[in-house]
Amino acid sequence: MKRTRRDxxxxxxxxxxxxxxxxxxxxxxxxxxxxxxxxxxxxxTLSCDxxxxxxxxQPFEEPVESTTVDAPNTxxxxxxxxxxxxxGQSVRLVLRNTGDGSATALGEYAYSVQRxxxxxxxxxxxxxxxxxxxxxxxxxxxxxxxxxxxxxxLDEAALAxxxxxxxxxxxxxxxxxxxxxxxxxxxxxxxxxxxxxLVG
Numbered sequence: 001m002k003r004t005r006r007d008x009x010x011x012x013x014x015x016x017x018x019x020x021x022x023x024x025x026x027x028x029x030x031x032x033x034x035x036x037x038x039x040x041x042x043x044x045t046l047s048c049d050x051x052x053x054x055x056x057x058q059p060f061e062e063p064v065e066s067t068t069v070d071a072p073n074t075x076x077x078x079x080x081x082x083x084x085x086x087x088g089q090s091v092r093l094v095l096r097n098t099g100d101g102s103a104t105a106l107g108e109y110a111y112s113v114q115r116x117x118x119x120x121x122x123x124x125x126x127x128x129x130x131x132x133x134x135x136x137x138x139x140x141x142x143x144x145x146x147x148x149x150x151x152x153x154l155d156e157a158a159l160a161x162x163x164x165x166x167x168x169x170x171x172x173x174x175x176x177x178x179x180x181x182x183x184x185x186x187x188x189x190x191x192x193x194x195x196x197x198l199v200g
Contacts, residue, residue: 110185
């Protein structure tokens with residue numbers, strides 16, 4: 001069978017059109033809800049339409065130290081893998097006693113996940129029961145070299161279920177912008193945190 005140059009061009013055009021259709025379908029899937037759906041950038045505040053939602057308060061007043069903090073008799077470092085993460089992926093963090101002494105900490109759930117807003121840093125999580133709740137605290141001694149580690153999945157369901165036995169939700173949905181993880185559970189030491197950008 002003899003093929004002309006015109007046949008070849010027609011066949012190539014059909015292949016390119018089919019590939020373009022697949023690409024467009026992928027974009028439509030992303031726009032339908034696979035990415036962050038909340039406010040972008042630095043919103044004025046975080047608003048929730050659920051009347052029973054009570055946002056977690058900030059259990060510290062001191063400025064947040066970045067990456068290292070001194071406690072009585074020792075020092076702690078907070079490390080993360082990067083400064084930007086995609087919605088649905090995980091932020092991995094390690095808090096380690098890098099000094100020579102021991103310190104008391106309040107357990108692995110003594111942390112906040114906050115969003116930067118025009119009125120300040122606000123936790124993205126809150127209670128769904130209509131009443132304020134406190135995160136669980138359990139005193140433990142952290143000896144030199146000991147650590148806490150977290151792998152925090154950046155989607156609403158994972159953040160809401162990260163603390164056992166608490167009915168939490170994320171409201172409004174996560175949005176692309178500046179967030180931070182703050183561990184405030186080192187007794188007699190300032191809170192320590194790292195900022196990261198959540199991207200679509």
